[in-house]
Amino acid sequence: MGKTLFEKVWDAHVVTQDPGAPAVLYIDAHLIHEVTSPQAFGMLRERGLKAHRPERTFATMDHAIPTRSLDMALWPSDAATQVRTLRENCEDFGITLWDIEGDVQGIVHVVGPEMGVTQPGMTIVCGDSHTSTHGAFGALAFGIGTSEVAHVLATQCLLQHKPKTFAINVEGELGFGVTAKDVILAIIAKNGAAGGTGYVFEYRGSAIRKMSMANRMTICNMSIEGGARAGMIAPDETTFEYIKGRPYAPKGEEWDRAVAYWRTLVSDAGAAFDRELTLDGSKLEPMVTYGTNPGQGVPVTGCIPMPDELDDAAQRRSLFSALEYMGLKPGQPMEGQPVDIVFIGSCTNGRIEDLREAAKLVQGKRVADSVQALVVPGSKAVKAQAEKEGLDRIFSEAGFEWRGAGCSMCLAMNEDKAGAGKYVASTSNRNFQGRQGPGARSLLMSPIMAAAAAVNGRVVDVRDMLN
Amino acid sequence: MEPIQKLTARAVPLRAENVDTDQIIPARFLTAVTKEGMGDGLFYSWRYTREGEPKPDFMLNDPAYAGAEILIAGRNFGSGSSREHAVWALTDYGFRCVITPGFADIFYNNSLKNGLLLAPLPEDAVNMLLDLVEEDPTTVIEVDLERQTVTLPDGQEHHFEIDPFRKMCLLQGVDDLGYLQSKAEAVAVHEARSPY
Numbered sequence: 139m140g141k142t143l144f145e146k147v148w149d150a151h152v153v154t155q156d157p158g159a160p161a162v163l164y165i166d167a168h169l170i171h172e173v174t175s176p177q178a179f180g181m182l183r184e185r186g187l188k189a190h191r192p193e194r195t196f197a198t199m200d201h202a203i204p205t206r207s208l209d210m211a212l213w214p215s216d217a218a219t220q221v222r223t224l225r226e227n228c229e230d231f232g233i234t235l236w237d238i239e240g241d242v243q244g245i246v247h248v249v250g251p252e253m254g255v256t257q258p259g260m261t262i263v264c265g266d267s268h269t270s271t272h273g274a275f276g277a278l279a280f281g282i283g284t285s286e287v288a289h290v291l292a293t294q295c296l297l298q299h300k301p302k303t304f305a306i307n308v309e310g311e312l313g314f315g316v317t318a319k320d321v322i323l324a325i326i327a328k329n330g331a332a333g334g335t336g337y338v339f340e341y342r343g344s345a346i347r348k349m350s351m352a353n354r355m356t357i358c359n360m361s362i363e364g365g366a367r368a369g370m371i372a373p374d375e376t377t378f379e380y381i382k383g384r385p386y387a388p389k390g391e392e393w394d395r396a397v398a399y400w401r402t403l404v405s406d407a408g409a410a411f412d413r414e415l416t417l418d419g420s421k422l423e424p425m426v427t428y429g430t431n432p433g434q435g436v437p438v439t440g441c442i443p444m445p446d447e448l449d450d451a452a453q454r455r456s457l458f459s460a461l462e463y464m465g466l467k468p469g470q471p472m473e474g475q476p477v478d479i480v481f482i483g484s485c486t487n488g489r490i491e492d493l494r495e496a497a498k499l500v501q502g503k504r505v506a507d508s509v510q511a512l513v514v515p516g517s518k519a520v521k522a523q524a525e526k527e528g529l530d531r532i533f534s535e536a537g538f539e540w541r542g543a544g545c546s547m548c549l550a551m552n553e554d555k556a557g558a559g560k561y562v563a564s565t566s567n568r569n570f571q572g573r574q575g576p577g578a579r580s581l582l583m584s585p586i587m588a589a590a591a592a593v594n595g596r597v598v599d600v601r602d603m604l605n
Numbered sequence: 606m607e608p609i610q611k612l613t614a615r616a617v618p619l620r621a622e623n624v625d626t627d628q629i630i631p632a633r634f635l636t637a638v639t640k641e642g643m644g645d646g647l648f649y650s651w652r653y654t655r656e657g658e659p660k661p662d663f664m665l666n667d668p669a670y671a672g673a674e675i676l677i678a679g680r681n682f683g684s685g686s687s688r689e690h691a692v693w694a695l696t697d698y699g700f701r702c703v704i705t706p707g708f709a710d711i712f713y714n715n716s717l718k719n720g721l722l723l724a725p726l727p728e729d730a731v732n733m734l735l736d737l738v739e740e741d742p743t744t745v746i747e748v749d750l751e752r753q754t755v756t757l758p759d760g761q762e763h764h765f766e767i768d769p770f771r772k773m774c775l776l777q778g779v780d781d782l783g784y785l786q787s788k789a790e791a792v793a794v795h796e797a798r799s800p801y
Contacts, residue, residue, distance in 0.1 A: 282714075283715035284690075289782055292782060294792065362685075430623075456623060577655065
């Protein structure tokens with residue numbers, strides 16, 4: 139019997155495994171940021187430990203930093219403390235830091251791939267659940283807690299139980315106006331927010347194969363929203379093309395050797411998955427979430443479910459508590475729902491391709507008077523590229539705020555917070571209660587859907603605006 | 606990490622599904638660079654009004670449940686963000702065990718690394734426990750890690766699963782780091798043969 143992509147990468151990284159114990163898994167690349175790393179360095183200091191392979195860890199600043207100004211004198215003191223602490227820790231432990239004062243900084247899951255650190259067949263971890271993003275390259279990438287950050291720093295290894303495998307096949311051609319974001323929101327709506335618990339997803343099928351790396355990253359990014367710690371896509375020419383020539387990519391003969399190995403990283407024809415799910419891509423529509431977990435989403439032409447359409451009491455309870463928080467009603471159509479704020483950015487949809495698509499839609503139009511809209515590039519490189527292409531002007535002229543790189547309003551731990559009761563059309567990944575600010579109400583959607591909501595001041599079917 | 610063998614304690618019922626780590630501790634409490642005092646932010650938006658007043662209808666604010674060390678909640682507990690701060694908030698507040706029908710993967714791992722015992726039970730059993738402690742907050746529940754059981758005052762017993770390695774770590778109060786360090790030789794062998 140053949141092996142799945144996941145099993146190939148897993149097997150290549152098991153250092154050793156005692157009977158009855160989890161595997162000791164080697165970690166090739168470790169990404170850190172200012173929020174979940176300080177206590178890990180504290181643990182190393184307490185025990186008098188050094189970083190085992192400091193050259194395998196890369197740091198940047200994204201979660202807590204403001205996106206309006208790089209002048210730390212203007213920042214809240216706790217954000218400045220976290221940034222200074224990360225600088226000290228990187229200096230003391232010999233770790234590469236992509237600082238806010240350099241040209242590379244950005245959201246950790248945007249920057250890692252940009253720099254060519256993310257490569258097929260690697261194991262990649264970070265103290266951030268959206269590390270699943272890097273699985274788009276055929277890496278096994280997952281989020282870890284701060285204790286585990288300390289384990290990786292000290293030993294370059296983690297103790298891990300082998301997860302099960304789950305094939306998600308998306309076949310056929312996506313319809314006009316249907317994006318990678320809609321595909322992953324549809325998968326989670328179908329399989330549930332906990333449906334992937336204990337599994338690693340492998341996204342397969344003709345719709346996935348046709349996608350750009352940016353789109354594949356959007357899909358893998360939200361694997362965790364479906365309960366799976368990791369999601370993977372087999373590497374192919376699209377992947378190699380993206381990596382080639384990036385700063386940390388292999389060069390010369392090493393490149394040829396690497397690509398020859400990467401070509402073997404596909405699930406074998408006879409490989410068996412523990413579970414499988416198939417979606418017809420041609421039937422998907424633009425999606426919008428209505429609730430407080432990412433599985434509570436419907437096609438934009440659809441309505442919020444009625445309680446009797448749900449399977450059991452727990453789901454009905456979940457629906458009622460979500461709708462009470464969201465100020466919405468069962469059976470209500472999503473189209474026409476007013477929005478107060480539009481946020482375009484995040485590790486899900488803050489890449490140059492996302493910004494180009496959104497800019498195309500808003501060009502020559504105005505953000506509705508009632509709406510505050512902001513665009514937050516995923517990295518300094520994305521920002522520079524967008525400015526080179528004039529996207530910043532398109533957004534600014536339309537009435538969007540154009541910000542610096544960071545996580546911004548995705549998680550409300552910096553200055554960008556939505557007010558209580560406000561509806562946010564957001565390209566981010568989580569619609570949890572208070573995620574974008576205490577009392578804020580998130581409606582997750584694609585960048586073009588969010589751009590359309592900004593212009594109209596309400597949720598619309600973006601396909602009506604595309605010609 | 607403190608060893609945990611058996612816990613005999615009262616419990617707080619939290620009748621909610623998909624309790625994500627943003628609810629357990631909102632992101633604005635993650636700006637600390639140490640672990641201390643995280644319990645102050647536990648379930649902050651559910652515990653307090655926007656003016657900072659305790660919400661009387663939230664279970665943790667009910668004096669009848671003060672001092673309870675077990676939390677009982679709905680399915681998919683601890684979903685979302687990988688923040689270990691969620692576990693630090695629960696333990697700092699005084700919880701030593703959480704019982705639900707299921708936990709999210711990252712939260713599960715983080716909990717056991719901090720000596721927070723997680724007991725997954727079938728949904729029917731959890732619902733019964735919720736009814737019981739809602740009806741009588743003085744109900745004392747016994748969680749026995751060695752025997753992997755949750756026992757009710759009437760002697761009714763429910764079995765929960767935990768893998769033997771993690772069980773051993775919790776019983777002895779040891780963490781993974783020492784174990785990983787003992788594998789240094791095997792790590793060196795791997796590093797010599799790895800393509801990366």
